[in-house]
Amino acid sequence: MRRPLLATGLAALCMAVGVPAHAWAGTSGAATSGVTTAPVVVNMEATVLAAQIDPRRADHTLTPGAKDSVLAVEQALEDLNLLDPQWVDGYFGTTTIAAYAAYQSSLGYSGLAANGLPGVTSLTKLGHNRFTVSNTIGPGAKVQRSGYVVDARTQAMLTAAERLLGYPLTLEQGSYNPGGDPTSAGTHDGGGVVDISVAGMTAAKRTAVARALRQVGFAAWVRDPSQGDWPWHIHAAAISDTDLSSQAQHQTGDYYLGLNGLANRGADDGPKVPIRTWEQYQRGH
Template structure:
């Protein structure tokens, strides 16, 4: 609706959420081989693929058409039906398209739960999705940003982003140094809000050749970032690499827009120009892990 997605470190990134009789698995249980066992009632419920749902919530609002995000329709429909039943979304918008109207409805739902700030950013998070699905659907392919940690001496990122950066370093065989981290509201006005939430970093490129800058951007894209080499002609900033983690549910609204534009072949800037970065198959961090 135009108006208004090292080895699997993440068996701990749970395949089931405790909804309607589904047993949630802790990280410790997952490591010890325990599996979530759905009850008979839960097994009868349909399932929402959180990865596909979140991907659609980033891409669909940026589309100029009503094309559906591949693999997301069934999950989006379940969420839209639940929002409609709560009188937060008109039934005419229950169509499998997570556009701006559905995003606004999901934000209202998050706020109805008492969530604020990044917890009410319109992206379905683990907690709000579990509450919405109670008695309606189970949730698989759960995404969790994780706790806030430091990358380098002073910059803050979430655990999921930290793992992505560490893997990019392995791919590159070089250390990455940040110029800016995440959760930095108002810290850099030129960032226009992209760093207000999680999943977003700027990489220092001092001393890098043009070829090296491109190779770093490519490695970041390979592990699940939308990443671009930025130069002074584009804005009031020095040379750097801007990277936004696809499907991080702590993304600010502005960062969500960058992800949507990346999937649509654009440069992540306000002018929505053509993507000028290295060409790779676009994948999320979770998709990358399943392939390696």
Template sequence: MASAIKTRTTATRLLTAVAVLSGLVLSAAQAQAATSPLPAEAPAAVATALPVVNMEATVLAAQIDPRRADSTQTPGAHDSVLAVEQALQARGLLDASRVDGYFGTTTVTAYAAFQRSLGYTGLDANGLPGVTSLTALGQGRFTLTRTIGAGAKVQRDGYTVDTRTQNMLTEAERLAGIHLTLDQGSYNPGGDPTSAGTHDGGGVVDINVDGMSSTTRTAVAKALRQVGFAAWVRSPTQGNWPWHIHAAAISDTDLATQAQNQTGDYYLGFNGLANHGADDGPRIPIQTWEEYQRTH
């Protein structure tokens, strides 16, 4: 009996010793863990979002700003134009003093130089941003939103126009309730000297008004303006031409320089002629084709 008790006592003491030693080992491990440096974390990747350039606003500013008598900026275009100018400055094409969000003649000249650096010539290097050149300029600097383009060239009434212009004319016909026939199309350099180069590029047409009353002519000009044309009824008293309606598609990226100037003048309340007279057409809120589409 005494032997059995002694055996149990010895076993109990052994177990107790093991427990104590285990506790010491655990405490030592905990202490080591507490004092050891934590593994270094990999540095978090910092993603810097690129500025976003609104192409619609930029192209609009490139038409209006050069025609202003002061340095007033086109509403809604400042940030986008500024990003474009910063990219031009980084390429040594624009002085820092001109990086201001105003797409004036100096910025137009700088942008044309960039277009030429891409191999463009003629109308493709006239300083009006196109989606291809703007994308190239923005590499690593900005991204694009609300991109616009003239589209493919198509035939209408035996004349060449671009797809964007064709779609605009079709919608104007629907609004006016009358079929529109062209007297002159686009991409017609030197075709009519009285047009002063406005038809050299895309986006510009002359509408035949034979048989139209004065009221109908005005209604057609209004419909054209509604869908995004700078449009005026032209009379023989204004120049060496017959009655017609002259229409330039605002923000068509193929506009000749002269047509760009006309659309800029339209926004500023002028008639688009060399005399810089007051706008004599139906006054409605001015909008582009893209703005019209978003609301209809």
């Protein structure tokens, strides 16, 4: 007997407020209770940063501010049967990198476009009917600097560092140079990585250049001949450049973990500054 009385009461209430009973009855429980589901938004900046740092961690510590975004990406990869449910944990480790690279390959991408770092196009496609993407970032077009190829994002970062220093910087190696320098261990194969000439610089000036580069969003170190088969130079990798080679991704991740970016994974020997990306630097100025 309760059901007819409830139905009658509902009909009367609908008539009183001017809402058709069928419209009320057709709403979901969440809607009738006044609860709405917030749209899922993936912060691309945070996700790309996690994809560089997390694979280099010795534990499963999550990258601050990235968990929800990474979870949404991992859930989408699971939906496509590219990631086992056990790895849907908000940690963008090596397994998630491999799954994302497989997804990029499934879209027909190869090379740098399938490096496991989310790009705007692939991330947007992955999010279709699942999530939207905010804080998008990208390397931009390839341009010339000091006779070498770099991407537009790296070019802007170098220009910003020069403004801080008050003098120009000269490259002795650029980006997108696969196999061009065996001593670089593949870090220059993709975008975002440059070597800067230190000819005529004092030790203090070399340190000042590395500091300025770090301030605008590079993982940068002064390199000397005792560390490898190379002359004195400054090596700089643009954090969160989505064209980074796998080796350069490892360097930027190590930089966040207080390491020197070399194969020995020693302690960072560069000037100490607050670590930030290019986008964070721009927002702070």
